[in-house]
Amino acid sequence: MGNIKIIETSDGSSSLFNEQLNETYHSNHGALTESRYVFIKSGWEDVKDGKDKTSILEVGMGTGLNVILMIEQALKNPDHTFSMITLEPFPLKEELIEGLNYTDLLEDELTSYFKTVHSCEWEKGIAILPNFTLTKKKATLQEFEAEENTFDVIFFDAFAPNKQPEVWYVENLTKCFAVNKKDGLFVTYCAKGQLRRDLVSVGYEVERYPGPPGKREMLRGWKK
Numbered sequence: 001m002g003n004i005k006i007i008e009t010s011d012g013s014s015s016l017f018n019e020q021l022n023e024t025y026h027s028n029h030g031a032l033t034e035s036r037y038v039f040i041k042s043g044w045e046d047v048k049d050g051k052d053k054t055s056i057l058e059v060g061m062g063t064g065l066n067v068i069l070m071i072e073q074a075l076k077n078p079d080h081t082f083s084m085i086t087l088e089p090f091p092l093k094e095e096l097i098e099g100l101n102y103t104d105l106l107e108d109e110l111t112s113y114f115k116t117v118h119s120c121e122w123e124k125g126i127a128i129l130p131n132f133t134l135t136k137k138k139a140t141l142q143e144f145e146a147e148e149n150t151f152d153v154i155f156f157d158a159f160a161p162n163k164q165p166e167v168w169y170v171e172n173l174t175k176c177f178a179v180n181k182k183d184g185l186f187v188t189y190c191a192k193g194q195l196r197r198d199l200v201s202v203g204y205e206v207e208r209y210p211g212p213p214g215k216r217e218m219l220r221g222w223k224k
């Protein structure tokens, strides 16, 4: 995946910059702020009501920021059970992970969980907490297979469509729609018109949603 460097974003949280793609892993306006807003507040929080368990698929684990933020939710919601699968075909080198400052910005108890997230075995369901199971898969979305109607929410956090168009192909969106549960949600930071049209074409009811700092809009698709 080319040369990757640690950068600092506007809210003081780290992100990564991939020199080959000329692309960051998060918004320059704040990695932590963006992840919390796009995937936790506008994602999980909007599907959790009335459930005692949620199943989450993440496309693009990267730094593991969305995973640790979901573990934070699991600690706050001990009566709710979480099962999360995260896909990452290009796991990061240990020295990059060690250079990220997320654990300085989060509650102390998350520090050891962040280490576990990165050191735990791939391809296996690992109980990080009694109510949080994580499966890391070293696979692309194109390779990934799951049963239909499996996930309450899909965090679509791939690099931008102009950098990695193949991840956003309609075939992949069709797969997301199939594996999303009924009344489930597809959420992404991206607001491109082409993506909106493609999501509609595969069956989602799509809404333009207010974006995180620095972005007017983002997209969410509901499987009705």
Ligand SMILES: C[S@@+](CC[C@H](N)C(=O)[O-])C[C@H]1O[C@@H](n2cnc3c(N)ncnc32)[C@H](O)[C@@H]1O
Pocket: 001, 024, 025, 026, 035, 059, 060, 061, 062, 063, 064, 065, 066, 087, 088, 089, 090, 139, 140, 141, 142, 157, 158, 159, 160, 164, 167
């Ligand atoms: C925008 S970054 C992810 C940010 C990540 N969620 C985080 O919090 O750090 C996109 C990630 O998608 C991964 N990726 C690249 N191709 C992919 C594919 N075909 N399927 C799934 N993930 C892919 C990249 O290696 C990268 O880690």
